[in-house]
Amino acid sequence: MDIVTGILVVLHLLGWAIVFGGALANLKAPKISPGMLHGILTAIIAGILLVGIGEMGDGSVNHVKIGIKLVIALVAGGMIMWGGRNSEKVTKGFLGAVAGLVAVNVAIAVLW
Numbered sequence: 001m002d003i004v005t006g007i008l009v010v011l012h013l014l015g016w017a018i019v020f021g022g023a024l025a026n027l028k029a030p031k032i033s034p035g036m037l038h039g040i041l042t043a044i045i046a047g048i049l050l051v052g053i054g055e056m057g058d059g060s061v062n063h064v065k066i067g068i069k070l071v072i073a074l075v076a077g078g079m080i081m082w083g084g085r086n087s088e089k090v091t092k093g094f095l096g097a098v099a100g101l102v103a104v105n106v107a108i109a110v111l112w
Contacts, residue, residue, distance in 0.1 A: 005053055008046045015043030016102050019076065023099040030090045032083040036098075040077045047073065065112050069105055076101040 018039025026033060047069065054061045079098050083090045 001053065001057070005050065008050050008053070012043055012046035012050060013106075015039045015041070015046060016106055019043065019080070020099055020102045020106075023095045023102070027092055027095055030092050030095055031087055032080055032090055034084075036080050037084060040073070040080050044070075044073050044077060062112070065108065069108055072101050072105045072108075076105070 016039070019036050022033045022036035022039065047066075051061060051066055076098055079094070079101075083094060083098075
């Protein structure tokens with residue numbers, strides 16, 4: 001089960017990296033790239049699977065931390081979906097907010 005957990009952690013972090021990189025790469029000409037949507041979905045699904053594996057094991061899961069991370073992920077996902085449909089309303093600030101949410105989510109995962 002450790003191998004599966006490790007693979008899911010890598011997929012989770014890669015998903016966040018795709019979203020963060022996509023937001024920073026598109027700051028010059030603000031837009032939501034399709035890869036950002038795929039990245040956020042990868043991160044959310046891998047995160048949910050990680051929580052499921054954690055619940056099946058003997059260890060405890062910090063539900064407050066997971067809840068906060070899930071809310072941040074859903075807000076970022078909603079922003080990406082909305083920005084993908086309304087590309088004329090995507091600004092540098094919008095992409096900065098997405099990148100900031102991703103950075104906060106990763107920081108919570110690492111530091112908490």
